[in-house]
Amino acid sequence: xxxIRLVNVSKHICSELNxxxxxxxxxxxxxxxxxxxxxxxxxxxxVTDYKGKVYIDEQCVDGVSPGKRNVGYLFQxxxxxxxxxxxxxxxxxxxxxxxxxxxxxxxxLSLMExxxxxxLSARYPHMLSGGxxxxxxxxxxxxxxxxxxxxxxxTSSLDHxxxxxxxxxxxxxxxxxxxxxxxxxxxxxxxxxxxxRIALISHGKIEQISTPKDLFFNPQNESVSQFVxxxxxxxxxxxxxxxxxxxxxxxxxxxMILPYDGGNIKKIAIPPEDIYISDVKPPGPALNRFMGKVExxxxxxxxxxxxxxxxxxxxxxxxxxxxxxxxxxxEGKEVHVMxxxxxxxxxxx
Amino acid sequence: xxxxxxxxxxxxxxxxVILFVVVWEIVGRFNLFPGQFFFPPFSAVMKEFYDLTANGxxxxxxxxxxxxxxxxxxxxxxxxxxxGVIMGWKHMVNKALSPIITxxxxxxxxxxLPLLMLWIGINEMLPITIIFICxxxxxxxxxxxxxxxxxxxxxxxxxxxxxxxxxxLFKVIIPLALPNIFTGLRLxxxxxWRVLIAAEMVAIPTxxxxxxxxxxxxxxxDIIMVCLxxxxxxxxxxxxxxxxxxxxxxxxxxxxx
Numbered sequence: 001x002x003x004i005r006l007v008n009v010s011k012h013i014c015s016e017l018n019x020x021x022x023x024x025x026x027x028x029x030x031x032x033x034x035x036x037x038x039x040x041x042x043x044x045x046x047v048t049d050y051k052g053k054v055y056i057d058e059q060c061v062d063g064v065s066p067g068k069r070n071v072g073y074l075f076q077x078x079x080x081x082x083x084x085x086x087x088x089x090x091x092x093x094x095x096x097x098x099x100x101x102x103x104x105x106x107x108x109l110s111l112m113e114x115x116x117x118x119x120l121s122a123r124y125p126h127m128l129s130g131g132x133x134x135x136x137x138x139x140x141x142x143x144x145x146x147x148x149x150x151x152x153x154x155t156s157s158l159d160h161x162x163x164x165x166x167x168x169x170x171x172x173x174x175x176x177x178x179x180x181x182x183x184x185x186x187x188x189x190x191x192x193x194x195x196x197r198i199a200l201i202s203h204g205k206i207e208q209i210s211t212p213k214d215l216f217f218n219p220q221n222e223s224v225s226q227f228v229x230x231x232x233x234x235x236x237x238x239x240x241x242x243x244x245x246x247x248x249x250x251x252x253x254x255x256m257i258l259p260y261d262g263g264n265i266k267k268i269a270i271p272p273e274d275i276y277i278s279d280v281k282p283p284g285p286a287l288n289r290f291m292g293k294v295e296x297x298x299x300x301x302x303x304x305x306x307x308x309x310x311x312x313x314x315x316x317x318x319x320x321x322x323x324x325x326x327x328x329x330x331e332g333k334e335v336h337v338m339x340x341x342x343x344x345x346x347x348x349x
Numbered sequence: 350x351x352x353x354x355x356x357x358x359x360x361x362x363x364x365x366v367i368l369f370v371v372v373w374e375i376v377g378r379f380n381l382f383p384g385q386f387f388f389p390p391f392s393a394v395m396k397e398f399y400d401l402t403a404n405g406x407x408x409x410x411x412x413x414x415x416x417x418x419x420x421x422x423x424x425x426x427x428x429x430x431x432x433g434v435i436m437g438w439k440h441m442v443n444k445a446l447s448p449i450i451t452x453x454x455x456x457x458x459x460x461x462l463p464l465l466m467l468w469i470g471i472n473e474m475l476p477i478t479i480i481f482i483c484x485x486x487x488x489x490x491x492x493x494x495x496x497x498x499x500x501x502x503x504x505x506x507x508x509x510x511x512x513x514x515x516x517x518l519f520k521v522i523i524p525l526a527l528p529n530i531f532t533g534l535r536l537x538x539x540x541x542w543r544v545l546i547a548a549e550m551v552a553i554p555t556x557x558x559x560x561x562x563x564x565x566x567x568x569x570x571d572i573i574m575v576c577l578x579x580x581x582x583x584x585x586x587x588x589x590x591x592x593x594x595x596x597x598x599x600x601x602x603x604x605x606x
Contacts, residue, residue, distance in 0.1 A: 046509075047508060067510065067512065073509040081525075093511055096513070141509075
C-alpha cells in the first residue's frame with residue numbers, strides 16, 4: 001500500500017500544505033469545523049483542482065482522474081446513490097471497472113458479509129438506518145480494492161453507542177486490511193483511539209503531526225494545546241511499579257493505579273469524560289476512587305461539566321445529560337469520584 | 350380499518366361530483382337556466398355521447414386528435430429531454446443555447462399558430478408542430494434544471510469509483526434527474542390536449558376541436574359538452590399515465606415520490 005505526499009498544496013483555506021502519509025498507516029486529520037480537513041481528502045482523491053503537487057507512491061498524480069488514483073472515498077454525506085439498491089451501490093465501482101457479473105456478485109456478497117449487511121441487499125438507501133448507511137458506503141468504497149482509503153467523519157451523525165460500535169469495527173477492519181487510511185474527524189477521543197499519527201489542522205494550516213501521545217503531552221504551540229484542551233493534568237510526586245503492567249502513582253494525597261509500560265512518570269492526564277461521579281457509593285473495589293466536592297455545574301447541549309475539588313486539587317468531570325439527571329447532584333454536595341483505569345494517560349520523563 | 354378510511358375518503362371525493370351531476374340534470378330538465386337549448390340536462394349529453402360514438406363521428410375525430418397529440422408530444426418530449434440533458438450536462442452548450450430557450454420559452458404555443466399557418470399550411474403537420482413546441486420548451490427547462498441540480502457529491506462518488514463520463518451520465522445523473530424530467534412531462538401531457546383543441550378550433554377541419562366549432566355553428570350545446578368531457582378525461586388520463594410511469598420508475602427509491 002502506498003505512501004501519499006502533498007507538496008506545497010493549496011486550495012481554498014488550505015495553503016502550502018506539506019504532508020507525508022506513510023504506507024499502511026492510519027493517519028487522522030483532526031481540527032475544528034471549516035479548518036480544511038475535507039479539502040485535503042478531496043485533493044488526494046482528485047475531485048477538486050488544487051495548486052501544488054500530490055504524489056502517490058512517488059508518482060505525481062496531478063491531472064490524473066479520480067477513478068485512476070485507486071482511492072476509496074467515504075464521503076461525509078455518504079453520497080449513496082438513492083436510485084440503486086445496496087447491492088447495486090456496492091457493485092457500482094466493480095461495474096465501472098468492467099468486471100464480469102459472476103465476479104461482481106462474489107465480491108459484493110463477500111463485502112456484505114464482512115460488513116454484516118447481507119440482509120439489506122435489496123433495500124434502497126432511504127430504507128436504511130444511519131449506521132447501516134455508513135456500512136454500505138464503506139463497503140462500496142472498499143469494493144474496487146483501493147490502495148488508499150479516505151474516510152470523512154465516518155461516525156458523525158450517529159448516536160453515541162452506534163458510533164462507538166462502528167468505530168471499533170472499523171479499527172479492526174483497517175488493521176486487518178493494512179490499507180493506507182486518511183481519516184478525518186473532529187472528535188479528539190476518536191482520533192486518539194484510531195490513529196497511528198494525528199495531524200492537527202487549524203485555519204488550513206497543519207499545526208502538528210505526531211503520535212496521539214505526543215499531541216496530548218507535547219503540544220507544539222498554543223493552538224494545539226487549546227484544541228487538545230486536557231484540563232486534568234496532575235503532577236506526580238512519586239511512582240511505584242506494582243507489576244510489569246501496573247504502576248501506582250501518588251500526587252499529594254491521591255493514589256492511583258495506572259497501566260504501565262515502562263519509564264518514569266511525571267504527569268498524568270485524565271480526560272473529563274473519564275471521570276465518573278456518583279451520589280451513592282458505587283459497588284466494586286475501591287480502586288482509583290476518592291471523595292470530592294461539587295464546586296460548579298455547567299450544562300452544555302449534550303453534556304454536563306462538573307468542577308470538583310478533591311484535597312487541594314480541582315478536577316473537571318464531564319457526564320452525559322441523561323446520566324447526570326438520574327443522580328441527585330448539586331453544588332456543594334460531596335460525591336464519589338471514580339477514575340477509569342484504562343483511560344489514564346501518563347508522561348514519561 | 351385502513352380500507353374503511355379509504356372508502357370514506359373516496360366517497361367524500363365522489364360526493365361533490367354526484368351532486369354536480371344531479372344539480373345539472375335538475376337545472377337542465379326543469380329549464381331553470383334561461384334558454385333550454387343552451388343548457389341540456391346531463392342525460393341528454395350522455396345520450397348524445399352514445400349517438401356520436403355509435404355513428405362513428407366522435408371516434409373518427411377523437412382518433413385524429415389522439416394521433417396528433419401522441420406524435421407531437423412524443424417528438425417534443427424526446428427532443429426536449431435530449432436537448433435538456435445536453436444543456437444540463439455540458440456547461441458550454443447550456444451557455445450557448447440558454448439565451449435562445451429563454452427567449453422562446455415564454456411564447457404561448459398558440460402564439461406560433463399564425464406563423465406556422467403561413468410556413469406549414471393547414472395540414473396534419475400544423476397541430477403536430479404546435480404540440481411539439483408546447484411540449485419541447487417546458488421539458489427542456491425541467492430536464493436542464495433536473496440535471497444541473499444533481500448533487501455534486503454523487504458525481505464525485507461515481508468518479509472516485511472509476512466511472513466513465515458516459516456511465517456517470519446514464520447511471521447516475523439522468524436517473525437522479527428523473528423526478529424533475531417527469532414533472533415537465535406530466536404537465537405537458539395535459540397541456541398538449543388543451544393546445545390541440547385550440548389549434549383545431551382555429552385552423553384544422555378535423556378533430557375534437559373542429560367538432561366543437563361545427564357544433565357551435567349548429568347551436569348543439571350537447572355535442573360541445575360531450576367534446577368538453579372527452580377533453581377533460583383525456584387531460585386527466587395523460588397526466589395520470591405519466592404520474593404512473595414516474596411512480597414506477599422513481600417511486601421505489603424516492604421516499605418523496
